[in-house]
Structure formats: C-alpha cells, structure tokens
Amino acid sequence: MNVNDYQRLALRSEAPQRTRNERLLNAALGLCGEAGEWADTLKKHVFHDHPLDTAALSKELGDILWYVAIACDALELEMSDVMAENIAKLRQRYPDGFSAERSLHRAE
Template sequence: MNADEYQHLAMRTLAAGLSPQERLTNAALGLNGEAGEFADTVKKHLFHGHPLDREALMKELGDVLWYVALACDTLDISLGAVMAANIEKLRRRYPEGFSSERSQQRSE
C-alpha cells in the first residue's frame, strides 16, 4: 500500500459533517494523544519493567498515522507529498547522512 492510498482509505472512517476547523483540531489533538500513548508504552518498558510490546507500539503508530492522514486531507495535501518534502529537507540538511556536527551547525 502506498501513502496516498492509505490516506484515501483512512478517510473513509472519518465522522461526517465536521468543519475544516474541527477536522484540523481533531488531527492536532489526536496526534498528541496517540503520541502520548506510544510514549507511555515505551515508558512502561524502560521504567516499569514491562516487556517491550511491539504489537501495541505498532497499533499506536497506526493511530498516529491516521491523524497525520486526517491533517493532510484537511489541508488538501497528499501524505505522499509530505513524505517526499520531508526526505528532501533531510537530504539538504544531511547530504552525507546524519552527523552530530552538522546537526549542531544547521541554520534551518
């Protein structure tokens, strides 16, 4: 499955009748909440002695992705375009791959 196909299919599960402002707010709050659930699962592994629950982390990443797709759809941007723009930004920032020195000296 490619990113744009995912975005299209994911939006089939969006509640109807939300305004663009409500959709964007839902995306922002949902991203925050789901990222928090991902972080909580990692915290439990690192600090509470739980085994690393890869299945739970994958589900939370899927939920994060759904809210990213919602934000993209609301802004009329394809998820594929966001991914491509991010890779281009990373290529400009780290043309030879990541380095701490380049990270500390970057201007953008």
C-alpha cells in the same frame, strides 16, 4: 500499501460533516494523544521493566498515521507529497547522513 491509498481508505472512518478547522484540531489533539500513548507504552518498557510490546506500539503508530491522514486531507495535501518534502529537507540538512556536527551547526 501505497501511502495515498492508505490516506483515502483512512478517510472513510472519519466522522462526517466537520469544518476544516474542526478536522485540523481533531487531528492535532489526536496526534498528541496517540503520541502520548506510544510514549507511555515505551516508558513502561524502559522504566517499569515491562516487556517491549511491539504489537501495542504498532497499533499506536497506526493511530498516529490515521490522524496524519486526516490532517493532510484537511490541508488538501497527499501524504506522499508531505513525505517527499520531508526527505528533501533531510537530504539538504544531512547530505551524507546524520552528523552531530551538522545538527549542532545548522544553517537554517
């Protein structure tokens, strides 16, 4: 699926008639909540000897993407542009791939 198609389809399930600030706050709180659920599932695997529940982790990642789509739309951004900007930043920061040395001594 194309990421911008996903963004448009995800918006179909957003509650209607919200202000921009409400949409941004909903996205911010939702991202925190879903990231917490993702982390909790992983915590149970690592520290409580539960089997790794990749299905649950996948569902939580989907929920995280939904909130990212809402945030991007509220900011009048396309997810693909945000993703491309992030890759450009990472290429500049780590032109030859990740390096602990470059991570420790970043120019920015």
